[in-house]
Amino acid sequence: MRRPSASRVRTHHAVSPWLFLLPGLAVVATFSLYPFLTTVHKAFTDARTLTPGTWVGTANFRAMLDDEQFWTALRNSALYVALVVPFTVLLPLLLALLVHKQLPGVAFFRSAFYTPVVASVVVVALIWGWMLDDRGLVNALLHTLGAGPVGFLGNAWLLLLSAMALTVWKGLGYYMVIYLAALANVPRELHEAAAVDGAGALRRFVSVTVPAVRSTMVLVGALSSVAAFKVFSEVYLLAGPTGGPAGQDTTLVMLVQRTGTGLNGRVGYASALSLVIFVIALLLMLLVLRADRKEDL
Amino acid sequence: MRRTPAWEKTLRYLLMLAVLAVTVGPFLWQLSTSFKGTTEDIYTSPPRFLPEHPTLHNYREVARIIPVWDYALNSLKVAAASVVTNLVGASMAGYALARLRFRGRKAAGIAFVMALLVPLESIVIAQFTMVRDLHLNNTLVAVALPGAVGALNVLLMRNAFAAVPREIEEAAVIDGATAWQRFLRIGLPSVRGTLAVVAIFAFMGAWDDFLWPLIVLSDSDRFTLTVGLDYLHGTFTQNPRLVAAGTVIAVAPLVVMFACLQRYFFRGAGEGAVKG
Numbered sequence: 330m331r332r333p334s335a336s337r338v339r340t341h342h343a344v345s346p347w348l349f350l351l352p353g354l355a356v357v358a359t360f361s362l363y364p365f366l367t368t369v370h371k372a373f374t375d376a377r378t379l380t381p382g383t384w385v386g387t388a389n390f391r392a393m394l395d396d397e398q399f400w401t402a403l404r405n406s407a408l409y410v411a412l413v414v415p416f417t418v419l420l421p422l423l424l425a426l427l428v429h430k431q432l433p434g435v436a437f438f439r440s441a442f443y444t445p446v447v448a449s450v451v452v453v454a455l456i457w458g459w460m461l462d463d464r465g466l467v468n469a470l471l472h473t474l475g476a477g478p479v480g481f482l483g484n485a486w487l488l489l490l491s492a493m494a495l496t497v498w499k500g501l502g503y504y505m506v507i508y509l510a511a512l513a514n515v516p517r518e519l520h521e522a523a524a525v526d527g528a529g530a531l532r533r534f535v536s537v538t539v540p541a542v543r544s545t546m547v548l549v550g551a552l553s554s555v556a557a558f559k560v561f562s563e564v565y566l567l568a569g570p571t572g573g574p575a576g577q578d579t580t581l582v583m584l585v586q587r588t589g590t591g592l593n594g595r596v597g598y599a600s601a602l603s604l605v606i607f608v609i610a611l612l613l614m615l616l617v618l619r620a621d622r623k624e625d626l
Numbered sequence: 627m628r629r630t631p632a633w634e635k636t637l638r639y640l641l642m643l644a645v646l647a648v649t650v651g652p653f654l655w656q657l658s659t660s661f662k663g664t665t666e667d668i669y670t671s672p673p674r675f676l677p678e679h680p681t682l683h684n685y686r687e688v689a690r691i692i693p694v695w696d697y698a699l700n701s702l703k704v705a706a707a708s709v710v711t712n713l714v715g716a717s718m719a720g721y722a723l724a725r726l727r728f729r730g731r732k733a734a735g736i737a738f739v740m741a742l743l744v745p746l747e748s749i750v751i752a753q754f755t756m757v758r759d760l761h762l763n764n765t766l767v768a769v770a771l772p773g774a775v776g777a778l779n780v781l782l783m784r785n786a787f788a789a790v791p792r793e794i795e796e797a798a799v800i801d802g803a804t805a806w807q808r809f810l811r812i813g814l815p816s817v818r819g820t821l822a823v824v825a826i827f828a829f830m831g832a833w834d835d836f837l838w839p840l841i842v843l844s845d846s847d848r849f850t851l852t853v854g855l856d857y858l859h860g861t862f863t864q865n866p867r868l869v870a871a872g873t874v875i876a877v878a879p880l881v882v883m884f885a886c887l888q889r890y891f892f893r894g895a896g897e898g899a900v901k902g
Contacts, residue, residue, distance in 0.1 A: 340726070340727070340799050340805065341726055341804065341805035342805075343728070345726070345804075345805045345806070346722045346726040346728040346731070346805075347722075347728075349718045349719060349721060349722035349726065349805070349809070350718070350719050350722050350723075350734055352711070352714065352715035352718060352719070352774075352775055353715045353716060353718065353719030353738070353780050354719065354734065354737060356711075356715065356771070356772075356774045356775040357737060357738060357741040357775065357780075358737065359756075360753060360756075360771060360772040360774075361740075361741035361744050361749065361772075361777065362737065362740065362741055362744070363756070364749040364752035364753045364756060365744045365748075365749050365752070367752045367755070367756070368748065368749050368751070368752045371751075371752065378755075424645065427641055427642060427645070428642065430630065430638065432630070432635065432638065432639075435642075436888075436892075438642045438645070438646060439892065440884065440885065440888040440891075440892070441646055441649065441650050442645060442649050443884070443888070444649060444650055444653060444881060444884075445649055447830060447877075447880045447881060447884045448653070448834070448876075448877045448880065448881075449833065449834035449835075449836065449851075449876060449877070449880075450834065450836055450852075451834075451836050451852040451855050451856055451876070452852075452855070452873045452876050452877045453652075455855060455859055455869055455872075455873050456652045456653065456655075456656045456873060457652070458859075459656065459659065459866045459869065459870065460652055460655065462866070464669040465866075466655055466673055468671075469669070469670065469671040469672065469673040470671075470672070470673065472671040473671055473672040473673075498648070501649065502649070506892070509892075555745070559745050559747045559748075561747060561837055562836050562837060566836075566856065566859075582747045582748075582837075585747070585748070585750070585751065586750070586837065586840075586841070589750075589751040589754075590751070590754070590841055594751075596751055596755065599751050600751060600752065603747075603748035603749065603751065603752075604748070606745065606747065606748045607744070607745060607748045610745055610748075611743065
């Protein structure tokens with residue numbers, strides 16, 4: 330219930346809210362909303378880097394259907410979602426459960442696990458590139474065990490899988506923090522009651538923890554699906570600007586960057602690609618978030 | 627409360643050590659590589675984890691090949707600007723959305739949510755065209771501008787302000803404090819944790835950003851550290867020691883900063899982040 334006193338007193342000038350909002354709204358409108366509108370517009374033109382272009386209707390979208398690179402990129406981005414998301418939903422939850430319990434030194438582990446998040450994707454990609462090198466750490470360890478060498482960075486599929494592993498690894502700490510915040514709201518009594526009833530650890534995980542953090546799992550699933558679909562840096566850095574052997578590892582955003590930039594960049598076509606990415610990402614998010622609601626009924 | 631049995635404690639510590647090896651190990655391996663001299667074999671199997679004769683040679687060499695300290699300074703400028711603009715812009719907007727009543731508040735809130743939904747990756751080309759039309763391409767200002775006030779930070783601040791009890795503020799209203807005074811004296815001191823989170827996110831986001839500076843910057847003397855590292859890697863792939871030294875330069879400041887601020891971070895992340 331609101332107290333009537335404050336609402337009767339004049340709390341501020343009519344313009345002051347807008348002065349408060351001015352910097353934020355200006356930046357967001359100029360650098361997110363306006364570029365989005367121009368992207369939608371350019372998607373229907375044949376604009377190039379230095380020419381504004383003319384209206385071409387849906388020609389860019391029709392061109393996509395015949396563009397082999399587009400289908401390769403779409404396949405890679407879709408595979409990225411399918412293979413990365415299950416791990417980014419589950420592993421960070423297990424990690425959060427591991428560091429949730431107050432034990433001496435646990436705060437150190439918690440922040441140490443966050444290190445890959447803090448580091449730039451460029452840094453971690455270079456580190457992984459060196460570790461996965463034909464003569465790098467991983468192959469040296471494999472050799473010691475009498476296996477390998479595995480050419481992680483020479484084969485298009487292994488490259489893509491390595492980039493996925495890198496994405497999962499880098500996201501562990503980030504999603505762990507989200508889960509920790511959710512776990513803080515799970516009543517302790519639930520767990521203890523289940524323990525008293527003789528439920529084992531696995532049983533308690535499935536029937537107490539998972540239902541309690543399910544909406545967070547869905548949120549993490551939505552966030553990581555969209556992020557995975559828009560993957561750029563990991564693949565660009567591990568596979569190189571051209572996207573690995575014969576461009577087989579190109580993702581959608583890499584294709585946008587490659588076609589849309591440079592002196593003669595096909596801005597119109599790149600904008601159409603961007604629009605496709607936006608629509609698919611949005612659908613993906615709605616789909617995942619919807620899955621949550623349906624189960625609630 | 628249930629006491630943790632000894633075997634469970636042991637298991638937990640063992641698991642945490644294993645995860646530590648996986649998450650932090652690669653960074654230590656890189657650190658070790660960066661200290662290994664030109665004559666030391668870095669390809670031994672089994673791998674040698676400690677350098678035989680630790681040397682700073684690779685760091686001097688990186689600085690000779692690329693102006694790595696200038697790049698670091700460029701990154702620092704962008705990151706510092708981003709922290710300031712995000713703290714100011716996001717806290718002001720968040721305060722208005724959470725605490726002031728006015729027509730159009732809902733619409734303003736929706737504008738930020740929509741901005742959050744527009745993936746940066748799908749508008750970089752349009753952003754670049756715009757920045758070029760403003761003759762700002764190839765400048766650090768252009769690198770900093772799009773992230774100057776993050777929509778997510780505005781929403782984080784809004785949630786944090788909304789969680790502050792109203793009573794104190796209502797008393798201040800009756801005492802005649804203006805909106806600005808209430809924001810500065812009552813609002814901001816109550817949301818320090820979230821301010822720390824926003825500052826850390828802004829610094830990390832700017833320092834680590836790659837795609838946008840890669841597109842905006844074309845002159846190699848204006849590169850930020852991430853773009854410079856990519857360039858170093860492209861040119862000197864054959865010498866992992868040099869790349870290792872470069873990456874250590876790029877990651878060390880962040881790790882130190884995060885280690886100092888992690889207390890506020892984990893507290894603040896619980897305070898505002900997921901309450902939305």
